[in-house]
Amino acid sequence: xxxxxxxxxxxxxxxxxxxxxxxxxxxxxxxxxxxxxxxxxxxxxxxxxxxxxxxxxxxxxxxxxxxxxxxxxxxxxxxxxxxxxxxxxxxxxxxxxxxxxxxxxxxxxxxxxxxxxxxxxxxxxxxxxxxxxxxxxxxxxxxxxxxxxxxxxxxxxxxxxxxxxxxxxxxxxxxxxxxxxxxxxxxxxxxxxxxxxxxxxxxxxxxxxxxxxxxxxxxxxxxxxxxxxxxxxxxxxxxxxxxxxxxxxxxxxxxxxxxxxxxxxxxxxxxxxxxx
Numbered sequence: 001x002x003x004x005x006x007x008x009x010x011x012x013x014x015x016x017x018x019x020x021x022x023x024x025x026x027x028x029x030x031x032x033x034x035x036x037x038x039x040x041x042x043x044x045x046x047x048x049x050x051x052x053x054x055x056x057x058x059x060x061x062x063x064x065x066x067x068x069x070x071x072x073x074x075x076x077x078x079x080x081x082x083x084x085x086x087x088x089x090x091x092x093x094x095x096x097x098x099x100x101x102x103x104x105x106x107x108x109x110x111x112x113x114x115x116x117x118x119x120x121x122x123x124x125x126x127x128x129x130x131x132x133x134x135x136x137x138x139x140x141x142x143x144x145x146x147x148x149x150x151x152x153x154x155x156x157x158x159x160x161x162x163x164x165x166x167x168x169x170x171x172x173x174x175x176x177x178x179x180x181x182x183x184x185x186x187x188x189x190x191x192x193x194x195x196x197x198x199x200x201x202x203x204x205x206x207x208x209x210x211x212x213x214x215x216x217x218x219x220x221x222x223x224x225x226x227x228x229x230x231x232x233x234x235x236x237x238x239x240x241x242x243x244x245x246x247x248x249x250x251x252x253x254x255x256x257x258x259x260x261x262x263x264x265x266x267x268x269x270x271x272x273x274x275x276x
Contacts, residue, residue, distance in 0.1 A: 038071050043079035045069055050088050050099050058096035059089070090200050098200050104191030105154060105162065114156050117187065121220070122151040123180040125170065135167050138235065139246045146170060148179045150190065153220055156257060160221040164252040166190055172197055172240065172247060194247060199238040206234035217253050230254045 042065075049059070059065070062073040062080070069076070084091045090098040109116040127146050128136040136143055148168035153160050168190075170176035183193045213227045221229070234250040 038075040039078045039082075042069060042071065042075040043082055046076070046079050046083060047088065050083065053099045057099045059099070061096070088195070090195075090198060092198070092200065095200070100191075100195045100201060104189050105164075106189035106191065109156050115158070117155045117158070118185065119153040119155060119160075120151070120186055121153065122149055122165075123185065124149045125177045125179060132167070135249050135251075139167065139169055139249060141169070146176070148173070148176055150180075150185050152185065159257060160255065161257045162252055162254045163217060163220050164250060167249045167251075169245060169247055171245065172199070190248070194236075194238075197238075197247075199240055199247065202237045202239055202244055204234065204236050206232050208232050213253070221253065221255055223255065228256060230258075 046059075046065070053059075059080075060068070062076045065076045066073040080089060080091060080097055083089045084097075088100055090100050092098075106116045125146055125148050127144060128141070132147075133143055136145060136147070139147070141147060148166075148170050150164075150166045150168065152164050152166075154162040154164060168179070170179075173179055175182070185193075209231045210228060211231060213221065213223045213229045217223065217229055218225065218227065221227075223229075230253070232250070232252045232254065234248075234252070235246055236248045236250070237244055238247045240247075
């Protein structure tokens, strides 16, 4: 069993150069090449910084960023607002800008030029089943309480690569029974839904375990017998109006195809397998 906090990926590795870690040259040095406004260049630099950090990390202040990039704070603020709208940053008055779920399965696959689609198995707002009581307890929901449940097969370039069961805390949504009418989970990303909430991620912990695919996994992921899968149980905790609450518990099985398709999980082909 392997426990990770914010599963490592090449996108999450911090630059070895120290300091804030912006790519060189800075904006001030490339102004002469300019056809793009400073806001566009600032946004590109900020996005690169965001992608080098894990969810929940704080960004430097606007003044520190402007000093590093060699520009005024105006383009930095504008770029940060755009990145907030796009779901990369959480901006809250009086708090540092925080990195949101910038390394989702969907975004990671898309960043590598892969086509990511979903085949929905279940979309429901329902009570927990007897077998799901441990999940209810972990989320702080009463055993007879209800939960938003989304079960999907994630396809990368048309091939099944992951089976994901997301248990979403309904307290974050005014009308949880309308969740699947208000949010696109067929072509969209749950990470983008969460980013739109404006909550601040506190921790994103996962327990990973490699094993042989069971009958259900083989059927849904179209795997032959004795195929390995990487099982993950991930809990995302956020700051909800000053109170730490579990937003999501994701239970997933990933095929070896993710080794080339996404970066959000560690390479795992060498892990010791256990029968599922």
